[in-house]
Amino acid sequence: MSPSTINVYVMLPGDLAPSLSKRSRMKQPEQGWVFLLLLLSAYFSHAEQQLCTHIGDPEFPQLVKDGDIMLGGVFSLHVSWNDVETLYEEKPPHLQCTSLNFREFQMLQAMLFTIEEINNSSDLLPGIYLGCKIYDTCGSIARSIKVSLALVNGNANVSATSEACARPAQVQAIMGEASSSPSMAIATVIGPFSVPLISQFSTCACLSDKSKYPSFLRTIPSDYYQSRVLAQLVKHFGWTWIGAIRTNDDYGNNGMATFTETAEQLGICLEYSLSFFRTDPWDKIQKIIETVRSSTSKVIVAFISDADMDVILKEFSRANLTGYQWVGTEAWIFDFQSASRDNKRILDGAIGLSIPKANVSGLKEFILDVKPLYLTSNDLFVEFWEALFSCKVKQSEAGETQRLCTGHENLTGVENSFTDMSQMPMLSNMYKGVYAVAHALHNILGCNKTCNNKLPLDPLTILQHIKRIHFKTKEGEEVYFDENGDPPAKYEIINWQPRENGPVSFVSVGLYDASLPADEQMNVQEKSVVFARNSKQVILLQILCETCPPGTHKVLQKGKPVCCYDCISCAEGEISNSTVMGEPSDWSCMLRHTAFGITFVLCISCVLGKTMVVLMAFNATRPSRNMMKWFGATQQRLGVLGFTLMQVIICIVWLTTSPPFP
CATH class of the missing domain: 1.10.287 (Helix Hairpins)
Structure with missing residues (x-):
């Protein structure tokens, strides 16, 4: 990845000019160096006329909506790309993105809906119109960095004036990304420029570190709370012997590290803790399957992203591993798509944390209001149309038999992740993030009946105002950030309960609210919970660590968790007829x-x-x-x-x- 602009300055040493008059006394090597410096000076004097030049190909947005104030949008509208082998002498081509991500299209629609609603409002930013530049990162962290720099610097050819390098940022805030790892990369790059980055779904607790990510904010709670609440939930049901699987990225590794630490404090033992990524070789994923199959624990805590959950679910189904009690994070616990693909009911009885239900009036209708194909010439939208309706705009190969698109298809009868509104809480988070920027701009521009649109804007001022905003949405939900740029932590406790006709019901069986007193934060309705194998008995789901019988004592197994022990007979003349005496308080x-x-x-x-x-x-x-x-x-x-x-x-x-x- 190359920077979009570069400034080069050459300063000759202060004692060089006097030395030039003494050229007759210089030795030959010294004359050569001076001649080289003169050449460089002449070259850079000429180059000074073009101070800002692009290195590498520019990145152009996939969608642009003009406005008085521009916002950036960074989305993984594709989740993968084709690998192209190139020699080191060749210039790498642009990424060839594959696999459309309908969830991210929903998120894009949510951002466009919010901008349109604000622009039509007479109370918020009157007379000011918000615009946006939308980029597709294709799930690539390197591309995320590149497009974020394009949003900050712009791609237009600059004039040959020194002021060109000091122009203001192209956007005043950036919305996205939905994953923690790319958000960390973007926040690291744009942090020194103080451009606000507001994520709707990046939950890694590491992003709360303002020394590393000073301009990062989010509208979803940090995993600092989620990891600890999951450990408390496991302890609540008495599961002290468990296994754990995580996504091998910042989200999974950081979240599981905090969970493990809290679990050990609560007396919970992990029989195994495994990591994987969806692009890992098949044999590595098979090792996970074999480890789970040979284990004795029957509870699995899954700190896994939704894309990785699809992979592990497919492998569990192929291996016919059922009857495990799954405990999940917000990334997949409320995912209808995972439920619809769970043909062998592997996840029945799963329990975990979800962002509380939310509703934004008018958003669902806006998302599903897909404009006819003939009204656009955007390549991305054409690809979206083909994937949405399983048709082709034109046959690319002679042998293709896929039906041609008419251009007038509608969503009636279409069932996929685009028409599924189960992720409305995440869409609501995007809605709140855009409104946070709008309220900050409203305060900065001194808006009443009109706004002072001649007032110069800079990202640092906007960032400072966003951190201080406190408002209510039209549905009455409060929006504000703490000193780390995080919202208050609230979670619903969701339980997967099987149905006769259909996959599962997502039943709310409790609530966690970090703003309440410590003894009131978690409320679980135990009688409403259904566990794995459609059981109401939690005791049947775990292998209990039984106490040693009288006449024996515990001896820990070397290299195993503290829950693993052997019962060894007492020495001759000694006997124990009671249970771990004199326990201190x-x-x-x-x-x-x-x-x-x-x-x-x-x-x-x-x-x-x-x-x-x-x-x-x-x-x-x-x-x-x-x-x-x-x-x-x-x-x-x-x-x-x-x-x-x-x-x-x-x-x-x-x-x-x-x-x-x-």
Whole structure:
């Protein structure tokens, strides 16, 4: 990836000019260097007339909507690309994107709908029209970086003036991406320019680090909460022996690391923790299948993206691995497409966290209002039309038999991920993100009945205002960000319950709200939950770690989790007939230390008093010396009391400042 513009300056050393007058005294090598510097100076003096030039091919947007203020949109409208082998002497061609992503088309429609709604509003940004530039990254992180630079710098040829390199950013904010890894790459690149990047679906907790990603915000909660809530949910049902599978990217690795840490604190053991990516070789995915098949745990926590979930679901179905209790993240737990592809009911009884249901009036109708084909000449839309209606605009090969598109097809009877509105919470997140930018612009431009459209805008000012906004959507939902650019964490607890006619029902069986007191944050309706194998009994889903019988004791297995142990017979003459005795508590821990210390000082001070009396008696050599009056019975009692009181004070200070704990 090459930068779109470059500035080159050459500064000759300050002592070079005087030295030129002494050329007769220079040696031949010195003359050669000076001659080379003169040539470079002349070259760059000429090049200074073209300070800003492009290196590499420009990136042009797939969709442009003109406006007074421009927003950028970064979407993975395709999820893959064709690999083209090139030699190092050749210039790599543009990516040949494949596999349309209807979910991202929905997200694009949500952004266009929100912009249109704001432009038609007389209350928000009156007289100001928002526009947008939309880019397709094809699921490539490298391309995500390239298009983000194009959004910041622009692609037009610049004039031969020095001011061209100091022109303002092409867009005032960027919406996207939907995945954490590309969002991290984009945020790293545009962060120094303070261009706001607002994501609707990037949940990695790492993105909350403002030292690395100063201009990143999101309208979906951070995995900082999701990972911990998942661990609490697993503990709530008493599943202490589990397996884990994750996507091998920033989303899966960071999320699972936090989950594992929290799970260990809660006494949950992981029999295995496996990672994979959808493009991994078949044999690597088969190793995951074999590990799960040979394991004894019956609960699987899946920190997996929806695209990777399709791959693992297909392999589980092929291997006929059923009856496992799945625990999932928001990435797939509310995905109707995964449910429709689950022919063997592998995920029946799955439970996990989802973004709370949301509704944006008019958005569904806007998304499904697909304009006729003949009204557009956009190649992307033509490809979208062909994929949506399974037809061809024109036959590309003589042998093709796919029907031709009429251009008047409609969505009646079409069932695919584009017509499925189960991801409305994510679409609502895009809606809230665009409105956040609009409210920030409204405040900056001092809008009342009109806006001061002559006021210069810069991304840093917009970013600062977005961080401070607090408003309600037309549905009454509050929108604001904390100091890390994150919204408040709220999750629905979703349960996959099988139906006789149809795949599953997504039933809400609880709620988590981080804004409530700690003991009220999680509320689970246990009687409403259906587990794997259509069971209402959670106990049937796990292999319990049973306690050792009387006469034996636990010995941990080397190299295994702490839940793995062997029951070894007690030594001769020893027996255990009760269960892990004397388990310490906070009070017993504090009492045993302080009681020992005070008792010890009491005993030692008594011995010390008697020792001093004996010592003084033997040292009293003259009858006139009356030293024993200082070591009478009263003085001994006062000494014991004084020393013991000092120890009591020390213990009180210790328990107050840094008490012992189990």
